[in-house]
Amino acid sequence: GENVEQHPSTLSVQEGDSAVIKCTYSDSASNYFPWYKQELGKRPQLIIDIRSNVGEKKDQRIAVTLNKTAKHFSLHITETQPEDSAVYFCAASIGGGGADGLTFGKGTHLIIQP
């Protein structure tokens, strides 16, 4: 089955700096890659997703890049703010929107230092 590796497990950055979280996947048939943000005690919430027919997607301060050849994708957050502090999960799926279930990475705890 699919295996998703996520790095780093903890990332501490100064407020205003950029943060990058990287994931690799094993199944070349995977075609959908969402990113979820989970604040303490709350549900995971989708922040951005990308499909395999696109190499990059951006939404304000957040961007995701996908390299299908290398089977890796990354989350980029620019101009980080205190409210960006959370655990971020990458995931991969064969089923387009995740209809067959998502395989998650183990998460990155992002800490924004004031």
Place this chain on the structure above:
Amino acid sequence: DVKVTQSSRYLVKRTGEKVFLECVQDMDHENMFWYRQDPGLGLRLIYFSYDVKMKEKGDIPEGYSVSREKKERFSLILESASTNQTSMYLCASTSGVQPQHFGDGTRLSIL
């Protein structure tokens, strides 16, 4: 806005008990999922369903079963609870190629 509701936020049960976790969604989604979340392990798929009375095993189905008698409701069943099933359980739903939406989770403790 999609609403996925899990019946309990916190639940304490004893080993050997049969435990039911309930999930309801209000968006007429075909697909529903159960994950468990453990520190350092991320979210792992237990079971999912793509239609009423249909179920598929995920990555860690051992010790669990599910029931989907109505489209909006998906139940996770621990047939005989054990301490290694103490965890946070998250339900999610989706339709077609839409992203999965999660419930608030049930923190289950097995004593």
